[in-house]
Each structure stands twice: as structure tokens, then as C-alpha cells.
Amino acid sequence: MKKLNKIAKIFLVLCAAVSFFVVAGCGNNSSGKTVKVGIYGSDDRIWKPLANKLKKQGINLKLVEFNDYNTPNKALTQGELDINAFQNYHFMNDWNKVNKGNVVAIGDTYIAPQRIYSDKIKKLSQLKNGDKISIPSDATNEDRGLRVLRQAGLIKLNNSSMYTVKDITENKKNLKITPLDAAQTAHSLTDVAAAVVNNDVAQDAKLKPNDAIYKEKINKESKPYVNIIATTKDIKNNATYKKVVKAYQTEYIAKKIKQVYNGSTYAAWNYDFK
Structure with missing residues (x-):
């Protein structure tokens, strides 16, 4: 009888142990899906x-930070990332064309106007x-930067679909417009009269949006400059990635975007888009 009681106790202990591991396993996110996300600069405060x-939801985001615009799509197409969130539609389409890529958008994030900053003047009319x-040098942002200068009334451009400095047809003040790596435009303010700076670069350089001497107007023609979450065409329907997009496109993240970028990004x- 004592032997039977001993066996019964051992059986109960084993049952309890099994139950513990089953419950622990159900409550542990370590078995969840991991999604590697490539981001740029200040966006870590959103992600x-x-x-x-x-x-x-059992989704583990692994954030991979980049400090340039050239690497994130390469990392994505080489399988080092699952998704990235640093570029706009215009940039993605141009990158695909140049690199014969298969990067596709799976969700919109935000739109950020380019701004013209200066350490030397307070308004555009003071340009001599x-x-x-200086303007960003990558193809997409050089095109956009020149459009901003045209919008500001500083230059005129021909009818090209993708502008470079060679497409300037009128430059009454003989402005010396120099393309630089986007990340360097903010640092160039010590050497130039003004610079067209991407919003994320301006944020990282601690430039205040209200100090800009010109802000790009956002309208229906601005849609190509909407930033996106992207992946590759073969995995665009991944259910986990769709959950990430859905979680991003919420009022909570909209408020976070406003907070992180001091109201300069929407x-x-x-x-x-009117």
C-alpha cells in the first residue's frame, strides 16, 4: 500500500511538471515570429x-538601424531584412529601376516635407x-530638392520627369547648387548659404522645423514622397508583415510621429492630399 502511495505521488509530481511547462510555453513570446526591420535615424523612437x-501579439521586431539610404534595400533583397521603412514611393521605384529590384510597398507610414535651412540668412530674399x-545627391532627393527650389521661386526647370542640376533652365541669382550625400546636407550649413534637408536628417542634426526659411508645400503631387513599409514582391502577402502594418497605422503611432518629429511630419x- 505504501508502495502504491509513493507511485501515486510521483505520478502527481510529473503531471504537475508537465502542466507547468505547457502553461509556461503558452505564455512565452519566445516562440513568436521575429521580423527584422530596417530603419533610418530617429525612426527608432517610433518603432x-x-x-x-x-x-x-507574439511578434518580435528586431530593429536594424542604417545611417545611409543606399544599404537598406540591398539588405532587404539579400534576405538580411524582412521589411524596411526608410524610403518613399519615388525612391523605391527609382531604386528598382536602377538595380532591377523587386521591392514593393505594403503600407504607408508618413510624409515629411523637405525644408530649406540656413545659418546665415533669415529669408530666401536675402540670398546673394x-x-x-546644397541639396541631397541621391537621384530621388536631388529631383525633389530641385522641385523645392523651383517651388520657392529660386530656379526654373525643363520638362524632365526626373530632375538633375543639368535640367535648370533659369537661375537668376547664379546660385551654385551642389548635390551632397543626404546625410551631409545639414552639416554643410557651415559652408553654404542654405541647404535643402530631408526631415529625418534635419531631426538627427537637431535642426528645428520652425527655423527653416522655406517648407515644401504638400499637395496631391506629393504622393510619390509618402514614406512606406516595404518588402520584396515574393513575400508581400506575409500575414505577419500585414499585422505589423496594421499595428503601425493607428492613432497611437500617428501621435508618436507628431511627437518625435515635433509636428513637422504627418x-x-x-x-x-488636396
């Missing part, structure tokens, strides 16, 4: 809170003949 929320202006998935 880290999102990562915390997605943990509750022959002054230097959630794009519900923006009214």
Missing part, C-alpha cells in the same frame, strides 16, 4: 514603442548672387 505593442546651396495613411 521601439511599436515593437513593445507587437510583443503582445553666386551663393551656394501620418500619411489618413492624410488629405
Whole structure:
């Protein structure tokens, strides 16, 4: 009888142990899906809170930070990332064309106007003949930067679909417009009269949006400049990636975007492009 009681106790202990591991396993996110996300600069302050929320859904975001615009799509197409979030439609389409890529958008994030900054003047009318202006040098942002200068009334351009400095047809002040790596435009302010700076670069350089001497106007023609979450064509229907997009496109993240970028950047998935 004692032997039977002993066996019964051992059986109960084993059952309890099995139950513990089953419950522990069900409550542990370590078995969840991991998604590697390529991001740029200040966006970590948007994606880290999102990562915390997605943990509750069993999705573990691994953020991979880049400090240039050239690498994230290469990393994506080489399988080092699952998705990335640093580029706009215009940039993605141009990158695919040049690199014969298969990168596709799976969700809109935000739109950020380019701005013209200066350490030397307070308004555009103070630009002098022959002054230097720097703009981003990658094809998409050089095109956009020149459009901003045209919008500001500083230059005229021909009818090209993708502008470079060679497409300037009128430059009354003889401005010396120099393309630089996008990340260097903010640093160039010590050497130039003004610079067209991407919003994320301006944020990382601690430039204040209200100090800009010109802000790009956002309208229906701005849609190609909406930033996106992207992946490759063969995995665009991945259910986990769709959950990431859905979690991003919420009022919580819209408020986070406004907070992180000091009101200078707008959630794009519900923006009214007039």
C-alpha cells in the first residue's frame, strides 16, 4: 500500500511538471515570429514603442538601424531584412529601376516635407548672387530638392520627369547648387548659404522645423514622397508583415510621429492630399 502511495505521488509530481511547462510555453513570446526591420535615424523612437505593442501579439521586431539610404534595400533583397521603412514611393521605384529590384510597398507610414535651412540668412530674399546651396545627391532627393527650389521661386526647370542640376533652365541669382550625400546636407550649413534637408536628417542634426526659411508645400503631387513599409514582391502577402502594418497605422503611432518629429511630419495613411 505504501508502495502504491509513493507511485501515486510521483505520478502527481510529473503531471504537475508537465502542466507547468505547457502553461509556461503558452505564455512565452519566445516562440513568436521575429521580423527584422530596417530603419533610418530617429525612426527608432517610433518603432521601439511599436515593437513593445507587437510583443503582445507574439511578434518580435528586431530593429536594424542604417545611417545611409543606399544599404537598406540591398539588405532587404539579400534576405538580411524582412521589411524596411526608410524610403518613399519615388525612391523605391527609382531604386528598382536602377538595380532591377523587386521591392514593393505594403503600407504607408508618413510624409515629411523637405525644408530649406540656413545659418546665415533669415529669408530666401536675402540670398546673394553666386551663393551656394546644397541639396541631397541621391537621384530621388536631388529631383525633389530641385522641385523645392523651383517651388520657392529660386530656379526654373525643363520638362524632365526626373530632375538633375543639368535640367535648370533659369537661375537668376547664379546660385551654385551642389548635390551632397543626404546625410551631409545639414552639416554643410557651415559652408553654404542654405541647404535643402530631408526631415529625418534635419531631426538627427537637431535642426528645428520652425527655423527653416522655406517648407515644401504638400499637395496631391506629393504622393510619390509618402514614406512606406516595404518588402520584396515574393513575400508581400506575409500575414505577419500585414499585422505589423496594421499595428503601425493607428492613432497611437500617428501621435508618436507628431511627437518625435515635433509636428513637422504627418501620418500619411489618413492624410488629405488636396
